[in-house]
Amino acid sequence: MSASIRKLLAGLLLIGALPAFAQTSLLNVSYDVARDFYKDYNPLFQKYWREKTGESIEIKQSHAGSSKQVRAVADGLEADVVTMNQASDVDFLAGKGLVAADYASRFPNNASPYTSTMVFIVRKGNPKGLRDWPDLVKPGVQVILPHPKNTGNGRYSYLAAWGYALGQPGGSDGAAQEFVARLLKNAPLFASGGRDATTTFMQRKIGDVLVSFESEAELIAREFGQGEFDVVYPSLSILAEFPVAVVEKVVDKKGTRKQALAYLDYLWSKDGQENAAQNYLRPRDAEVLKKYADQFPPIKTFSVDEVFGGWSQAFPAHFKDGGTFDQIYQSK
Amino acid sequence: MSEAAARRANTEPRWLRLALTAVGLGFLFFFLAMPLAAVFSQAFAGGWNAYLEGLRHPDTLSAVWLTVFIAVVVLPFNVAFGVAASWAIAKFDFRGKSLLITLIDLPFAISPVVAGLVFLLIFGAQGLFGPWLGEHDIKIVFALPGMVIVTLFITFPFVARELIPLMQAQGKDEEEAAVSLGASGWQMFFRVTLPNIRWGLLYGVILANARAMGEFGAVSVVSGHIRGETNTLPLHVEIVYNEYNAIGAFAAASVLALLALVTLAAKALVEWKIRQETAMRQADLPPDESSPRS
Amino acid sequence: MKRALPGFGLSLGFTLVYLSLLVLLPLSGLVFKSSALDLGQFWDIATGERALASYRVSFGASLLAAAINAFFGLIVAWVLVRYPFPGRRFVDSLVDLPFALPTAVAGITLATLYADTGWIGRQLEPLGLKVAFTPLGIVVALTFIGLPFVVRTLQPVIEDIEPEVEEAAATLGATRWQTFRRVLLPGIFPALLTGFTLAFSRAIGEYGSVIFIAGNMPLISEITPLLIISKLEQYDVIGATALACVMLFISFALLLAVNGLQWWAANRHHGKERTSL
Numbered sequence: 001m002s003a004s005i006r007k008l009l010a011g012l013l014l015i016g017a018l019p020a021f022a023q024t025s026l027l028n029v030s031y032d033v034a035r036d037f038y039k040d041y042n043p044l045f046q047k048y049w050r051e052k053t054g055e056s057i058e059i060k061q062s063h064a065g066s067s068k069q070v071r072a073v074a075d076g077l078e079a080d081v082v083t084m085n086q087a088s089d090v091d092f093l094a095g096k097g098l099v100a101a102d103y104a105s106r107f108p109n110n111a112s113p114y115t116s117t118m119v120f121i122v123r124k125g126n127p128k129g130l131r132d133w134p135d136l137v138k139p140g141v142q143v144i145l146p147h148p149k150n151t152g153n154g155r156y157s158y159l160a161a162w163g164y165a166l167g168q169p170g171g172s173d174g175a176a177q178e179f180v181a182r183l184l185k186n187a188p189l190f191a192s193g194g195r196d197a198t199t200t201f202m203q204r205k206i207g208d209v210l211v212s213f214e215s216e217a218e219l220i221a222r223e224f225g226q227g228e229f230d231v232v233y234p235s236l237s238i239l240a241e242f243p244v245a246v247v248e249k250v251v252d253k254k255g256t257r258k259q260a261l262a263y264l265d266y267l268w269s270k271d272g273q274e275n276a277a278q279n280y281l282r283p284r285d286a287e288v289l290k291k292y293a294d295q296f297p298p299i300k301t302f303s304v305d306e307v308f309g310g311w312s313q314a315f316p317a318h319f320k321d322g323g324t325f326d327q328i329y330q331s332k
Numbered sequence: 333m334s335e336a337a338a339r340r341a342n343t344e345p346r347w348l349r350l351a352l353t354a355v356g357l358g359f360l361f362f363f364l365a366m367p368l369a370a371v372f373s374q375a376f377a378g379g380w381n382a383y384l385e386g387l388r389h390p391d392t393l394s395a396v397w398l399t400v401f402i403a404v405v406v407l408p409f410n411v412a413f414g415v416a417a418s419w420a421i422a423k424f425d426f427r428g429k430s431l432l433i434t435l436i437d438l439p440f441a442i443s444p445v446v447a448g449l450v451f452l453l454i455f456g457a458q459g460l461f462g463p464w465l466g467e468h469d470i471k472i473v474f475a476l477p478g479m480v481i482v483t484l485f486i487t488f489p490f491v492a493r494e495l496i497p498l499m500q501a502q503g504k505d506e507e508e509a510a511v512s513l514g515a516s517g518w519q520m521f522f523r524v525t526l527p528n529i530r531w532g533l534l535y536g537v538i539l540a541n542a543r544a545m546g547e548f549g550a551v552s553v554v555s556g557h558i559r560g561e562t563n564t565l566p567l568h569v570e571i572v573y574n575e576y577n578a579i580g581a582f583a584a585a586s587v588l589a590l591l592a593l594v595t596l597a598a599k600a601l602v603e604w605k606i607r608q609e610t611a612m613r614q615a616d617l618p619p620d621e622s623s624p625r626s
Numbered sequence: 627m628k629r630a631l632p633g634f635g636l637s638l639g640f641t642l643v644y645l646s647l648l649v650l651l652p653l654s655g656l657v658f659k660s661s662a663l664d665l666g667q668f669w670d671i672a673t674g675e676r677a678l679a680s681y682r683v684s685f686g687a688s689l690l691a692a693a694i695n696a697f698f699g700l701i702v703a704w705v706l707v708r709y710p711f712p713g714r715r716f717v718d719s720l721v722d723l724p725f726a727l728p729t730a731v732a733g734i735t736l737a738t739l740y741a742d743t744g745w746i747g748r749q750l751e752p753l754g755l756k757v758a759f760t761p762l763g764i765v766v767a768l769t770f771i772g773l774p775f776v777v778r779t780l781q782p783v784i785e786d787i788e789p790e791v792e793e794a795a796a797t798l799g800a801t802r803w804q805t806f807r808r809v810l811l812p813g814i815f816p817a818l819l820t821g822f823t824l825a826f827s828r829a830i831g832e833y834g835s836v837i838f839i840a841g842n843m844p845l846i847s848e849i850t851p852l853l854i855i856s857k858l859e860q861y862d863v864i865g866a867t868a869l870a871c872v873m874l875f876i877s878f879a880l881l882l883a884v885n886g887l888q889w890w891a892a893n894r895h896h897g898k899e900r901t902s903l
Contacts, residue, residue, distance in 0.1 A: 076457030189841035441827035441877035497817035517632035542725035566728030
């Protein structure tokens with residue numbers, strides 16, 4: 001009995017330790033909803049790379065919540081590249097020495113090949129006439145958003161509202177905090193993630209407005225139908241950046257640095273940028289952006305760096321324990 | 333006592349039976365049948381073709397295989413531990429028994445996420461054995477071994493906890509009789525104990541199996557979510573759902589409902605074997621000595 | 627008393643080794659990790675306002691859900707074993723499903739069912755009863771995920787009751803209720819308590835299904851596992867292990883108390899039997 005168990009265990013270890021296929025392969029560890037983007041992008045890159053070098057390359061994808069993914073990489077998930085939806089996640093890896101400390105300047109545009117922004121999804125015909133952030137804090141308006149402290153899109157929503165209030169005449173941190181507190185008071189629940197927020201709003205018909213990524217509106221239309229809702233662009237919103245980085249330790253070990261760099265570089269190529277636009281992510285390339293102009297109405301945005309001094313400042317100030325989110329929920 | 337009187341003594345009045353059946357089934361209806369119906373209604377929201385299309389998602393099949401594989405690997409461990417633990421606890425008196433039972437229960441009370449985290453703290457790159465494992469290029473977490481270990485942890489108590497109350501209720505007279513008649517330990521176990529505990533064992537195994545196949549939280553922490561490689565069915569369901577493919581997600585989840593069929597088949601098989609055995613035993617014995625138990 | 631049965635050393639030895647390797651060692655790793663905090667920091671994390679509120683929600687909802695499961699589970703197990711009705715086998719085989727269904731699917735489905743627009747929520751709404759996105763929703767989710775425990779621990783024990791015992795009681799003039807109270811219940815009580823304990827402990831740790839239906843409002847519907855996740859989202863692994871340790875200790879104490887109670891009840895029962903014989 002015990003001998004056979006031992007054999008079984010040894011077998012399991014072997015399966016785990018077996019070197020991956022002899023062919024070069026890259027593991028791209030990414031956030032939840034990026035699958036559609038990379039599903040289309042990977043074949044583009046594979047074709048490009050084969051034509052350029054003759055080498056065929058296998059690309060594996062891993063998708064889950066952004067910060068869970070970077071924790072897994074820190075704990076030993078052998079990602080060649082990480083493609084995230086929030087700089088704080090890549091900063092964490094930089095702190096662990098897994099990616100370069102200056103990863104943001106290794107690629108153009110803050111190492112973010114495309115951007116998005118937070119918009120409002122409202123019921124068909126916008127019955128409550130919600131046009132801008134102040135409409136969302138009015139009494140009687142129900143706002144649906146993912147958990148502002150625990151999820152990436154929740155944090156972007158929170159900072160978008162904060163930045164808006166701060167940018168108003170006479171805006172101050174105190175006023176912004178009060179504004180955000182009023183916004184959160186209008187939330188009947190905090191959804192567990194972006195997708196859950198959408199289901200709550202669209203399928204369970206709860207709430208008057210859903211705060212969501214612009215790119216997600218397209219996904220919502222795909223599942224629930226184009227005519228079921230309207231998209232409202234507020235006067236000012238946040239610029240969501242999606243930083244990418246090479247995991248230095250892993251590419252050194254696997255000898256895949258060249259491929260990993262090329263893989264990320266190619267995101268800025270015309271093909272890569274077009275692919276972003278087709279997935280409703282705003283391309284950095286001005287020409288491509290112009291080509292898809294009807295998809296991306298102009299909107300005034302601010303970046304986390306401009307208003308909050310970067311995620312490394314914004315995160316502890318607002319989302320760590322004792323930050324402004326927790327302060328709002330302290331009973332007095 | 334006449335047979336009719338005996339039957340009367342053993343059952344409740346008709347109205348009470350009906351009432352209890354209604355209450356029991358009503359409870360199951362609200363807490364079991366409705367959610368299940370909702371899962372299937374979502375899965376079939378787009379009709380048969382959309383359902384099949386959802387199932388044909390490229391990574392669904394590999395997720396199904398991985399899930400079944402893990403469940404199969406975990407099974408013998410759970411049976412061995414469950415039988416051993418319940419034998420020691422139910423048939424013998426020793427000090428610290430309550431403590432031991434409590435320790436066996438403990439994995440249930442641990443949040444699945446923490447259960448995953450615990451093994452990262454040991455086998456992860458920043459964990460206790462991480463550096464050593466890294467040097468020897470042995471992958472535990474973010475690979476199959478880690479997922480098996482975590483599944484073992486979360487299914488740990490099932491079989492034991494199912495068997496302990498059953499064995500306690502049965503006492504040890506039958507086994508003692510077998511031993512005094514000269515049966516060896518294993519003979520006693522296979523001839524007396526095992527037939528007595530078969531239902532409990534089966535329920536324990538089925539429960540552990542269901543849990544092993546349905547677990548998300550703990551496995552998710554150590555899986556790495558590599559598509560087509562380390563995604564189990566529950567992880568796959570979550571990802572597909574997050575990609576705004578509700579039909580695909582619920583279709584994949586509905587596959588797990590097929591487990592009910594496995595339960596059905598397993599119980600039918602055990603019942604059939606028992607009937608066969610008793611029939612054989614009765615054929616062996618002179619008619620007046622056979623006294624079949626109900 | 628002489629130990630007549632074989633296999634004590636082997637079975638207990640194997641049990642202890644396996645338990646140590648798979649459970650005790652990893653859990654001591656957890657405690658060790660949290661010891662990086664000094665006592666004051668640990669205390670602050672463990673007794674923060676949000677943490678205390680979350681213990682109330684987690685343990686309260688778990689107790690309630692386990693009690694609901696114990697009551698209805700007893701009836702369901704009894705009905706499934708004793709009363710033949712059409713479709714019984716099918717119903718019986720469905721009982722394990724709450725385990726097999728991924729918790730997220732369970733949570734999403736329950737939230738949709740119990741929301742004001744859902745099949746069940748629609749009926750409850752006119753009564754002024756809100757379930758989804760309130761603490762009540764947490765109870766519903768925890769009842770769902772703990773449902774198989776009580777039924778499945780009771781079933782084999784009820785199946786095992788010797789009909790002679792009931793017959794004897796009836797012959798001696800006991801009413802059906804007296805037979806149940808005095809003869810049957812003591813026999814199945816340990817299993818009932820086990821089922822309750824298991825449903826309760828499983829509920830305490832549950833995360834996946836609850837977050838979809840809880841609403842997750844701080845101080846109102848936040849469960850402790852959510853706070854642990856929240857710490858992890860801040861990359862605060864040590865803080866997370868601290869909260870996990872608190873849960874571990876409370877659960878351990880509660881389980882020990884219940885198991886002690888069970889042991890005591892079993893002994894009392896045996897003692898009575900012995901004196902009455």
